[in-house]
Amino acid sequence: MTVAPDVAALVLTDVCVRFAGLKALDNVSFTVEPGSLHAVIGPNGAGKSTAFNVLCGIYTATSGSVRYGDHELTAMRPHKIARLGVARAFQNIALSKGQTVAENLMLGRHALTRAGFVSSGLRLRPATREGRRHGERVREIAAFVGLGDKFAQPAGLLSYGDQKRVEVARALACEPRLLLLDEPVAGMNSDEKVRMAGLITEVRRELGISILLVEHDMGLVMGISDRVTVLDFGKRIADGTPSEVQNDPEVVKAYLGTGEDEADA
Amino acid sequence: MSDTATRSPAQARAAPGRSPRRVRPATLARVALVIVLAVLPLYIDTSLLTIGLFTMAAVVAAIGLTVLVGTAGQLSLAHAFFLAVGGYGYAFLAGESGVAGASTAQGLGLDPLLAAILAVIAAGFAGLLFSPIASRLRGIYLGVASLSLVFIGEFCYENVRSVTGGFNGRAATPFSLFGWEFTDANTLIVAGVPFGRFEKLWELFLVVAVLSYVFAANVLRGRMGRAMRTVRDSEVAAAVMGVDVRRTKAGAFVLSSMYAGLGGVMVALAFGRLTPNYFSLALSIGFLAAIVVGGLGSIGGAAIGAFFVTAGPLLITRYSSSLPFISDSGSGGYDGGKAAALLYGLAVVLVVLFEPGGLAALGKRLAGRRPARALTPAPSTGASP
Numbered sequence: 248m249t250v251a252p253d254v255a256a257l258v259l260t261d262v263c264v265r266f267a268g269l270k271a272l273d274n275v276s277f278t279v280e281p282g283s284l285h286a287v288i289g290p291n292g293a294g295k296s297t298a299f300n301v302l303c304g305i306y307t308a309t310s311g312s313v314r315y316g317d318h319e320l321t322a323m324r325p326h327k328i329a330r331l332g333v334a335r336a337f338q339n340i341a342l343s344k345g346q347t348v349a350e351n352l353m354l355g356r357h358a359l360t361r362a363g364f365v366s367s368g369l370r371l372r373p374a375t376r377e378g379r380r381h382g383e384r385v386r387e388i389a390a391f392v393g394l395g396d397k398f399a400q401p402a403g404l405l406s407y408g409d410q411k412r413v414e415v416a417r418a419l420a421c422e423p424r425l426l427l428l429d430e431p432v433a434g435m436n437s438d439e440k441v442r443m444a445g446l447i448t449e450v451r452r453e454l455g456i457s458i459l460l461v462e463h464d465m466g467l468v469m470g471i472s473d474r475v476t477v478l479d480f481g482k483r484i485a486d487g488t489p490s491e492v493q494n495d496p497e498v499v500k501a502y503l504g505t506g507e508d509e510a511d512a
Numbered sequence: 513m514s515d516t517a518t519r520s521p522a523q524a525r526a527a528p529g530r531s532p533r534r535v536r537p538a539t540l541a542r543v544a545l546v547i548v549l550a551v552l553p554l555y556i557d558t559s560l561l562t563i564g565l566f567t568m569a570a571v572v573a574a575i576g577l578t579v580l581v582g583t584a585g586q587l588s589l590a591h592a593f594f595l596a597v598g599g600y601g602y603a604f605l606a607g608e609s610g611v612a613g614a615s616t617a618q619g620l621g622l623d624p625l626l627a628a629i630l631a632v633i634a635a636g637f638a639g640l641l642f643s644p645i646a647s648r649l650r651g652i653y654l655g656v657a658s659l660s661l662v663f664i665g666e667f668c669y670e671n672v673r674s675v676t677g678g679f680n681g682r683a684a685t686p687f688s689l690f691g692w693e694f695t696d697a698n699t700l701i702v703a704g705v706p707f708g709r710f711e712k713l714w715e716l717f718l719v720v721a722v723l724s725y726v727f728a729a730n731v732l733r734g735r736m737g738r739a740m741r742t743v744r745d746s747e748v749a750a751a752v753m754g755v756d757v758r759r760t761k762a763g764a765f766v767l768s769s770m771y772a773g774l775g776g777v778m779v780a781l782a783f784g785r786l787t788p789n790y791f792s793l794a795l796s797i798g799f800l801a802a803i804v805v806g807g808l809g810s811i812g813g814a815a816i817g818a819f820f821v822t823a824g825p826l827l828i829t830r831y832s833s834s835l836p837f838i839s840d841s842g843s844g845g846y847d848g849g850k851a852a853a854l855l856y857g858l859a860v861v862l863v864v865l866f867e868p869g870g871l872a873a874l875g876k877r878l879a880g881r882r883p884a885r886a887l888t889p890a891p892s893t894g895a896s897p
Contacts, residue, residue: 303752329754341749343742354738358754364767367734368727374734421754 250282251455253332254424255316257302262311264297264481271297273481274311279425279457284447286460286468289478290501295461296338298478299429302459303335304328315425330358332424336414338433338461344403348394348413351402352385355420385420391453392416392446408439415446425457426450432464440464444471469493477501538879542812549718553711554703559830561710562782567823568717569778572724574802574818575811576771579728581800582809583737584764585744586646587655589796593665594635594769596791598776599684601631603786604675606685617677624687628777635773636766643762650747650761662793669788681787684780687716694781717778721815724771728811731767740764741809798822805859807870816871820859825852 257279264272272294279285287295300306302313304325313320320328334355342351360381362374389398392412397405402413411431418426431447432440444467451458462468468475469489477485477492479501485492492498553561577591606627607619622630639646645657669676676682686709687694694716700707731737739760742750751757780786798821806817828835828851867874 305748305752324756325748325751326754326756329752335752337749337752341746343738343745343749345745346738346741350738350741353735354742354750354753354755357735357739360735362735364731364736364763367736368731370730378734417753 249455251424254281254455254457256281257425257457257459258312258314259298260312260314262298262301262313263309264294264301264306265309270481272301272308272478275478275481275483276311277476277483277486279459280474281457282451282455283473284451284458284460284471286462286472286475287478288462288465288468288475292480293478294481295478296429297481299335299427299459299461302328302333302427326358329421332422333427334418334421334423334425335427336411336418336429336431338429340407340410340414342402342410342413342417345401347399348389348402348405348416349382349385349398351413351417352389352420353381355417356381356385359422388416388419392419393442408435408442411435411439411443412446415443415450419450419454423456425459428458428460428462430462431460432462432467440467447471546718546722550715553707553714554705558710561714563823563826563830565710565713565717565782566779566826567819568714568721569775569782570799570802570818570822571721571815572778573772573775574799574806574814575724575728576768576775577799578803578806578809578811578814579732579740579771580764580768582803582807582814583732583744584740584761585650586761586764587651588646588658588765588768589655589793589800590642590658590661591768591772591799592791592793592795593661594638594772595776595779595795596665596669596786597635597638597769598631598773599780599786599791600669600676600682600776601634601773602627602777602780603682603684605630607682608685617682618674619685624685625689627685628687628774631777632770632773635776636770638773639766639769640762642769643765646765647758647761659793662796665791666788669791676786676788679788681785683785684783686784687713687781689716713781717782720774720778724774725811725815728771732809732811736760736763801856801860803870805856805863805870807863807872807874810870810872812875813870813872821856824856825849828852828855 259278260276262272262275263270275294275298277285277287287298289295297306301308302320304320304323304327308321311321315328315331315333318331320331320333343354346354360377362377365371366374386395386398389395392415394409394412394416397409402410405413415428415431418428428447432443435443447458447460448471450456460468460472472489475485475487475489475492476483477495477498479497484497484501485495487495549564552564556564573591573595577588580586580588602624604618605620605622606624607617608621609618620627642658642661646654649657670679692698694709694712696708700712702711705711732740739750739755742753742755743757743760747757750760779790783790799818802817802821803814804817805820806813806815829847829849832847863870869876
């Protein structure tokens with residue numbers, strides 16, 4: 248498993264996010280080493296998705312810093328972050344349902360291509376050549392995630408599991424250096440889960456990129472991650488290898504409760 | 513065997529969703545339609561020609577609006593304003609100052625072709641000026657904000673007399689291409705039919721409309737088309753995938769206003785005169801009705817919708833004596849205009865209820881190409897297969 252050459256470390260330092268009185272993230276720090284598969288877990292409302300939204304530039308951190316290589320992400324707009332090679336697959340499928348799988352994947356190439364209104368409208372050579380070249384690459388990506396036969400279908404007509412795969416494929420179409428996967432197996436049946444876990448490990452083996460994974464499914468997380476960060480009520484309560492985290496008393500308490508203080512599910 | 517082996521790489525090279533080098537029946541049908549339209553002036557009279565000219569102007573403007581509303585998901589009620597910028601812009605740039613006839617309107621006396629191009633650019637520039645607002649709002653909020661332009665426009669049409677000629681409007685200079693005038697002065701004889709102003713403008717408008725159609729279709733098939741559709745479906749997803757959402761929305765707005773401006777220039781040429789009451793809110797709403805009936809986001813749909821909304825009332829009025837239930841205009845009953853307004857109101861309701869993809873989706877379904885439902889955004893809870 249070789250790490251791709253231009254993959255940088257993602258470093259979160261004391262990140263806080265406040266919504267009015269609520270502290271969604273409270274001094275959270277962790278580091279995603281280049282080429283590693285890092286998981287963030289925690290009960291509902293722990294701040295996992297908030298952390299992702301800060302990484303993508305959708306939320307602005309109240310304080311703290313997020314550095315990817317030499318870039319400070321907290322001050323950047325989302326599309327600029329995407330251009331650094333940070334791509335995200337959404338938890339609640341955010342595909343364009345009326346567009347085909349091909350078109351959804353081609354959107355992932357947006358930052359890698361140039362064609363504007365005029366060159367597309369007049370079908371100038373650079374625009375058509377670029378479209379053809381990237382169309383080929385996108386077809387490869389679709390085949391890689393096992394969607395080759397659904398390439399020309401509208402995304403909204405695919406099964407739930409397939410739509411989740413399109414989400415991942417669209418993120419891969421950005422040729423990311425850091426891939427953010429937001430609950431990639433949520434709502435899947437066990438068959439689909441196995442396929443998705445296989446896909447994630449294969450992406451990592453083939454591409455050598457960093458993957459940051461938010462997930463509820465313990466089996467998946469413990470099976471494939473190098474490192475796990477555990478959040479609860481916006482605070483980091485543990486950080487370590489899967490086996491270290493599994494035996495951490497704080498983690499056990501957050502997930503199972505202590506008996507005296509019933510946590511609601 | 514070897515045949516398929518040599519052909520498969522070529523197919524793999526094709527842009528997604530398009531088969532290479534095979535003319536589709538739909539393309540053939542479009543080409544046939546254009547040929548029929550091109551020879552039509554040989555057979556129809558002046559009043560039908562005029563209806564055709566207004567319809568083609570409306571087609572161009574409606575294409576611009578469907579790119580903005582249907583593809584980028586940005587509601588605009590200001591389309592009439594941008595038509596006016598194009599129309600008055602052309603009249604001002606090409607017109608002569610101090611012409612006898614006591615008009616207060618001034619002009620720069622530019623070459624009509626140059627004036628038309630500059631008028632379209634002026635409409636785009638007006639769109640650009642509004643785009644800081646357009647790119648930060650969406651949906652109904654933008655619709656309400658854009659309404660302000662209609663009212664600003666209505667004030668300007670009557671009061672900036674040097675450009676607009678005030679309440680009574682102003683004349684628009686006839687078009688000419690490299691000195692060759694589109695007037696009755698130098699009538700050609702084509703196949704035994706005299707080609708005067710209307711016939712010549714018809715052919716010119718047809719070329720402009722076809723080019724506008726092809727350009728927009730190419731844009732929608734390309735990178736910015738995908739970006740606009742994704743911005744419409746989810747701004748967050750678009751941004752995270754590297755799309756500059758504000759820039760894309762601003763670009764859609766500018767493109768749409770340039771199409772409106774071009775439509776305005778065409779109206780000025782077809783009418784030969786511009787009056788403020790033409791560019792009212794009702795015109796904007798008519799265009800919205802056209803693109804909804806045609807199918808939001810579909811270029812062909814916008815063209816068909818524009819035909820219904822523009823040519824419909826005029827055709828019904830023209831043939832009112834031979835149609836049942838339609839009275840002559842001015843006699844107090846349902847004249848052509850009222851009847852047509854009712855009909856397209858009904859069409860909007862029927863489309864929204866039964867075929868949200870509009871006539872475009874209906875056509876596709878009849879042709880059995882793809883399930884019409886696919887075009888309507890499904891609810892975001894994962895649909896089962």
